[in-house]
Amino acid sequence: MQVKILWADDEIELLKPHILFLESKGYEVVQVNNGSSAVDESAAKDFDIIFLDENMPGITGLEALSRIKKEKAHVPVVMITKSEEEHIMEEAIGSNIADYLIKPVNPNQILLSIKKNLDKSKLVSDKTNSDYQQEFRELGMQLNSDLSWQEWIEVYEKLVYWDVELDKIEDSGMRDVLNMQRKEANVQFSRFIQENYCNWLNGVEQGPQMIHTLFKDKINPILENEDPFVIVIDNLRFDQWKVLSPIFSKYFNIKDEEMIFSILPTATHYARNALFAGLMPSEIAKKFPEYWRTEEDEGGKNMFEKELLETNLKRLGHDFKWSYNKITNLNSGKKLADNFNQLLDNKLNVIVYNFVDMLSHARTEMEVIRELADNESAYRSITLSWFDHSPLNEIIKKCAEAGRKVIITTDHGTIRVNNPVKIIGNRSTNTNLRYKVGRSLSYNEKEVFTIKNPEDAFLPKGTMTSEYVFTKAEDFFVYPNKFNHFVNYYNNTFQHGGVSLEEILIPFVELEPKQDKGGRKEIVEKEASTRNVSRFKRPGR
Numbered sequence: 001m002q003v004k005i006l007w008a009d010d011e012i013e014l015l016k017p018h019i020l021f022l023e024s025k026g027y028e029v030v031q032v033n034n035g036s037s038a039v040d041e042s043a044a045k046d047f048d049i050i051f052l053d054e055n056m057p058g059i060t061g062l063e064a065l066s067r068i069k070k071e072k073a074h075v076p077v078v079m080i081t082k083s084e085e086e087h088i089m090e091e092a093i094g095s096n097i098a099d100y101l102i103k104p105v106n107p108n109q110i111l112l113s114i115k116k117n118l119d120k121s122k123l124v125s126d127k128t129n130s131d132y133q134q135e136f137r138e139l140g141m142q143l144n145s146d147l148s149w150q151e152w153i154e155v156y157e158k159l160v161y162w163d164v165e166l167d168k169i170e171d172s173g174m175r176d177v178l179n180m181q182r183k184e185a186n187v188q189f190s191r192f193i194q195e196n197y198c199n200w201l202n203g204v205e206q207g208p209q210m211i212h213t214l215f216k217d218k219i220n221p222i223l224e225n226e227d228p229f230v231i232v233i234d235n236l237r238f239d240q241w242k243v244l245s246p247i248f249s250k251y252f253n254i255k256d257e258e259m260i261f262s263i264l265p266t267a268t269h270y271a272r273n274a275l276f277a278g279l280m281p282s283e284i285a286k287k288f289p290e291y292w293r294t295e296e297d298e299g300g301k302n303m304f305e306k307e308l309l310e311t312n313l314k315r316l317g318h319d320f321k322w323s324y325n326k327i328t329n330l331n332s333g334k335k336l337a338d339n340f341n342q343l344l345d346n347k348l349n350v351i352v353y354n355f356v357d358m359l360s361h362a363r364t365e366m367e368v369i370r371e372l373a374d375n376e377s378a379y380r381s382i383t384l385s386w387f388d389h390s391p392l393n394e395i396i397k398k399c400a401e402a403g404r405k406v407i408i409t410t411d412h413g414t415i416r417v418n419n420p421v422k423i424i425g426n427r428s429t430n431t432n433l434r435y436k437v438g439r440s441l442s443y444n445e446k447e448v449f450t451i452k453n454p455e456d457a458f459l460p461k462g463t464m465t466s467e468y469v470f471t472k473a474e475d476f477f478v479y480p481n482k483f484n485h486f487v488n489y490y491n492n493t494f495q496h497g498g499v500s501l502e503e504i505l506i507p508f509v510e511l512e513p514k515q516d517k518g519g520r521k522e523i524v525e526k527e528a529s530t531r532n533v534s535r536f537k538r539p540g541r
Contacts, residue, residue: 003118004046005029008038008064009053009080021107027114035064042068047075049098049117051110054081069096076117080105132162132174139181143188149196149208152189153259156501159185160239167377182501183474186415190472190499194449197264198456201280209260211411211506212274215309218260218508219407220316228405229349231392232275234268235496236410241507243380244387248408251400252511259505262412264457264470265435266496266503269293269301272352272411277308278315280458284308294462295430295437309350320347328354333391340398353392376416379494400513408509414494415502417476420487421447423469424480433476433490434497439466447475449499471498 005027009015012033019029030047032038035056042050050068054061065077076098099113135158142155159182166175200207209217222228238259245254262271263280270281273292277284285292288311291304306324313322323346327333336351343349387393399406417433424442449470454461459468471477476495478486496503 003027003048003114005049005051005114006032006038006041006045006047007051008032008035008056008061009051010034010056011053018105018107018110022110022114025111035059035061038064039067042075043071047072049114050075050077052077052079054079065097078113078117128165128169129174132166132178135162136174136177136181139185143181143185147188147192149192149261152192152501153208153505155185156189156238156259156505159501160242163239163376164242164380167380186473186500186502189501189504190449193264193499193504194472198451201458202456207261209258209508211260211262211271212278212280214260214275214409214508215278215312216316222405222407222510223318223348226405227347228407229343229351229395229399230407230409231396232272232350232352233392233408233410234272234352234354235412235414236408236507237413237502238505238507239376239502240380240383241408241509243384245509247384247388247393248396248406248509248511251397252406252513254509255512256508256510258508260409260508262504262506264451264459264499264504265432265468266412266498267432267435268411270459272302272305273308275411276305276312276350278312282455282458282460285460287311292460294460296428296462305352313348318347322346322348322350324350324352326352326354327392330391333395337391337394337398340395344402344404351392351395355386355390355392379416403513405513406511408507408511410506412496413500413503413506414496415474415498415500416492417471417474417490417495418492419473419475420478420483420491421471421475422480422483423448423477432497433478433495434471434503436469436477437462437467441467441469443469448472473500 003026005022007015007019007029010033012031015031019031022029030041030045032041033056035052036058038050038052039059041047052061052064052068056064059067061079061081065079068075068077078099078101079097080101080103082103098117101109101113139155139158142151147155159178162174162178163182166178196205196207199205200210219228219230245257248254263274264270273284274280277288277291279287281292285294288304288308291307293299293301293303305326309324323343325332325336327336333353396406422443423436425436425438426440429436429438429441449472451457451459451468451470452466454466454468457468475498476490478490
């Protein structure tokens, strides 16, 4: 289909060479010599792009721009002017122009502006797909080799990079290929965890930074010189962090961004208690039985996070003023934001924010949320929309205004499950879809990761517990009775507790408030929106 251009300039006859050049490229160019005619032509006909001279007799280019945008807001308008006055540029940009060119312009500048505005989507799509095709082969070779835990972090970072990049293009022909490669990566990663996890915990081989030593290894050194806010966003996946990071980068410099390993089970009961206690679950159960709840116990399993964190801080030799706040609903988030100044008297502030976890559960229970978050891309989008309008965003801004360092992390991630695996257990068996704990469990050993002796993985062994069984990759447990019912109910939902890249590899991010030249910490507002801009560079490049 031929691209149709409207070009308004009071010296349009002098632009004949430019117009002939565009027509030779297959474009149709409608020419007018004043702003009023440009407004009339735009109202009467459909154009793909409009070029407006800023200084024309009658109504100016800026006035014509305003009238055109009222009727045809979607049409890209390029402003052309002889003036380099800043206020004209600002007014044009504020009027949502597509481009701004200074006279004299040459034909190639015009052509580039057209391609940038009309063909950018296709060009970016073609380039992105082409680049991923090359990366696909390199990743494939990596996945067929014996990877270290450091290399697994690099692989996952690349997969997340391409996942987010493919969200930006309309024609993502490589999306299915990426999903296939991510699935293969999770199969290989599950084998890797099965072979190495207990060795790391028992000191047989050096392992990665894990969540139960995070306070001692990463946060404690920061406390020597800073008074940080540690914000634990429950269920936050690394890809979700990547789409949130542009918002944070308006107020903070990202000093450190890395991935650490959660523990098994990758469930809040185990992982977050381990994070705050600085101990593995079996150690918590032995040292602080009053704070540990077994799978058989009724009620909440994370009722003593503050108490466990207090024991951890004392063990690290700290005796300072600190706070712990758990946000589980909008009102408590607003209340904390309103009372933010009270937190500034503390050496350390820890905030647990549960929205992303609640979103994953709501997606399972509510059909409307299922439709809104149908896949990973939509899940990221709805997380971004929530955060942008949440009290947590307000708290983050206030941290920057106060010059406080912020640490963002989580206890575990989550994965979209789509492959049912049968298991049989008694009534005392826990209900989590990604791991089971109990006696006399019946399952196919080839389909699961089993820890026969819980002590090998520093897991508590209760009266009803003899082994822990974990699903891998995108699997989820289903009992044989009412098999089809539960498959239909839980298939394509986000779950956690098992073994996958998405659940185990989680973000740890250190943020420093932006500073002006005088060293005073302050928010540096960016005028241009960064909503759809991925902050991180292509991994491995």
